Amino acid sequence: MRRKIVAGNWKMNGSKDLVDRLVGQVRSELASPGNGVEIVIIPPALFVGDVVRRADGEIAVGVQNVACWDSGAYTGEISAVMARDSGSACALVGHSERRQLFGETDEQVAVKVGKVLASGLDAIICVGETLEEREAGKAEDVVSSQVRKAVSEVSAGQWQQVVIAYEPVWAIGTGKTATAEDAQAMHAAIRAVLAAFGAPSEEISLLYGGSVKADNAAALFAQPDVDGGLIGGASLSAKDFVSICQAMPGKS
Template sequence: MRRKIVAGNWKMNGSKDLSEKLVGYVRGEAGSLDNGVEVVIIPPALYVGDVLAQARGAVSVGVQNVGQWQSGAYTGEISPEMAKDAGCHYVLVGHSERRQLFGETDELVAEKVSLVIASGLTAIVCVGETLAERDSGEAESVVADQVRKGLVAVEQAEDAGKAWKRIVVAYEPVWAIGTGKTATAEDAQAMHASIRSVLKDMGAPAEEISLLYGGSVKADNAAALFSEPDIDGGLIGGASLVAEDFVSICRYVPAST
């Protein structure tokens, strides 16, 4: 049975006050979520400790990025082992903003994924096409290429079966992130089905891997998106900064059957 996950990516937003009030509220509501969803909050690294203090085990916590090294003279970087030591369970890898603004390549994503799973954390690996790529009919091939290249280390791992259990894939069409636009539920489902097919071709236990949708997910479109058979939850941006909206989105995840 695939995990149902709703993860809130705060991006470069947050404060001690937000960590206390928002996470406290989400923690209080988590007990009333009867659909089996795992709630994850991914704050800026500076606030991981504050979020963990409020989460108290009821909410999982992740980091937005890690370096491609485990230690050394890399000022400003954090490693997967550090994230694990701090109490995190998840790491975002390959978010479109990291790819576009910081030049991260599929090869770099693969390096980071390898370190993340070796540390015992779960990688939420982000993939997605630009508007130009979608308009030219290349969306599925672009995303398939990102999946294959970004997860090549998992495919080739000595214990691939164990490694695949530490992978979540988040499909985020670049043109829908922070724009107010979103893929239709049908378009999102088609891409998720394509991703699952690619994973199967790679030898992954594709039906067991959680696939999330991200890209202007809000309370008013979450139900339609999450009702699709290959969408197992969401990676939420702006709406995750509003406690009531975030919890509402979590409630729209259908219960596992």
């Protein structure tokens, strides 16, 4: 059975007040969601410790990025080992904003995946095409290439730590979203790439991200290869995030 996961990426937003209010409300309303969904909150690194304490083991916590190194003279960076030591359970790797704004390459993503998995954290690997790539008919080729490069060094015993999040770049923070059918088609393609790689593809959770909201979550989550969501702006509202989590149906 694949894990059902809804992860909230706060990006560069948050405060101690938000941690107290939002995490407390999410814990209160989703203590027993009844649908077996794993809830993850991914705040800015400064607030990871606060979220871990407030979550009290009922909600998993992640980091938004890790370094390509374990330690050293890399001012401003945090390592996967540090993230694990802080109480994190997972790390985002290769988010489109890291790729676009900070020039992160596929090769760097692969190195970071290796560091995350070696530390014992789960890696939520982000992939997705731009609007230009989709309109040129290259969406599946671009995403498939990103997946292959990101998991190129994953060993047989590490696949249970791998989660793939498909986030079409043109749908992130724009209010636009892929149709449920478009999301399903790409998720099926990703699963086929993983299978060709020798991974246990039917056991790997695939998340959809890109303007997921309470009013479209159910249709997206109902698709057979969509196992959850990576939520951006809506994760900053306890009401909206809870509604999205509750939209997850039971999956076998």
